Amino acid sequence: MASPRPAARRSRFALAAITVTGLILVAALATLGTWQVHRRTWKHALIARVEARVQAAPVEPPGPGAWDGLTADADAYRRVRTRGHFRNDRETLVQAVTDLGAGFWVLTPLERADGTTILVNRGFVPGDRRDPTARADGQVDGEAGVTGLLRLTEPGGAFLRSNAPEAGRWYSRDVAGIAAARGLGPVAPYFIDADATPNPGGWPVGGLTIVHFPDNHLVYAITWYVLALMVLGAVGYTLVDARRGARRTSA
Structure with missing residues (x-):
């Protein structure tokens, strides 16, 4: 064959x-x-899980002993409440686009009684309110309470935009970077997005957190x-x- x-x-x-x-x-x-x-x-x-956290009663934010173990799955968007004194002289503006238009997030250090500091995103201001003197009533003195959502740090900047601390340009809420640029002490590795409780004078406007997962x-x-x-x-x-x-x- x-x-x-x-x-x-x-x-x-x-x-x-x-x-x-x-x-x-x-x-x-x-x-x-x-x-x-x-x-x-x-x-x-x-x-x-996130929806349950957002709707839950607020709790005290994690202290230094828990900072190293924080994860997005377990801790992001946890509803928290704390008190302290705002360091208005160390606030940082981070560029933002919100339902109210383009402007800035106002991140202000909150010094607590235990000596730790938490960055608080007090809310949004438009470009014509970026100067603190244009919203002087909102520069709260004395002890203040904050309720909001725990958010993990956002290092590295935004898409195609790197943070430029030396020029005072911030595109993301980079906790460590802001703390270093502002010379802050021990800072929590997260920030708090303040809720919609009105600030004196109406600015900044809080409660604009968008909780959305594709x-x-x-x-x-x-x-x-x-x-x-x-x-x-x-x-x-x-x-x-x-x-x-x-x-x-x-x-």
Whole structure:
């Protein structure tokens, strides 16, 4: 019996290579789809936890002994309440875009009785209120109370914009960077987004925190699974077409 011709052997080798490569690609795409399903489950659990924290009664924010163990999953958006004295002379303006327009977040150190300092995002001011003298009534003296949401530090700046401490330009609420630039003492590795309790004179405006987590995982999962089916269909079509061609050749 004659051995298969070289062209036939090459054709079979190419067909086998296409099949193996296609099946590997199908497995990879299906794995990505399954990963997105798991991510969706995790995201929904995170959203539920955060919503519970936002609606909970306020608690005292974590002290120095707990600072090293803070995580986004466990601590972000925890509702907290504390008291202290604002260091109005050390406030920092961070560029912001809000429902009220473009302007700045006003971050002011709050010195507490235990000697620690927490940066407080007291709220938003427009460009014409960036100068503290334009909102003098809001420069609170004496002991003050703050209620709001615990937010973890935002190091590094914003998209395509790095913080420039030497120039006083801030695009993110980088706690460590602001503390170093302002010469503050022991500072918590988080800040507090103040709630909507009105400040004297109306500025800054608090309570503008947006609690939102993108949830596109189902769309991504469907996309990966559809791509896997398309590749599987292409491999199947290639095998069937090759078999038909072999039959026509042998006929």
